[in-house]
Amino acid sequence: MVVRARTCSFIREGGRPCRATPLRDEDFCFWHSPNHQEEAAEGRRLGGLRRRKERALAGA
Ligand SMILES: [Zn+2]
Structure with a gap:
């Protein structure tokens, strides 16, 4: 397996990376x-x- 665990490049508000598994x-x-x-x-x-x-x- 060559592909290391990649993470989503999206940076959320506050500068924190999304870090979800990208497509x-x-x-x-x-x-x-x-x-x-x-x-x-x-x-x-x-x-x-x-x-x-x-x-x-x-609640019901
Ligand atoms: Zn994301």
């Missing part, structure tokens, strides 16, 4: 890749909705 042949992870920005946004939106629903169920 194959890309410098950024799924969340920060310009090629997947819309998908990532959608995934975040859905994840947020799901979390909210779970909390609502837990």
Whole structure:
């Protein structure tokens, strides 16, 4: 295995690197890749909705 563990090149607010596993042949992870920005946004939106629903169920 030649490829060492790469990390996402994205620098978050505060100067901290993302450090997530980048996509194959890309410098950024799924969340920060310009090629997947819309998908990532959608995934975040859905994840947020799901979390909210779970909390609502837990409270019921
Ligand atoms: Zn990233």
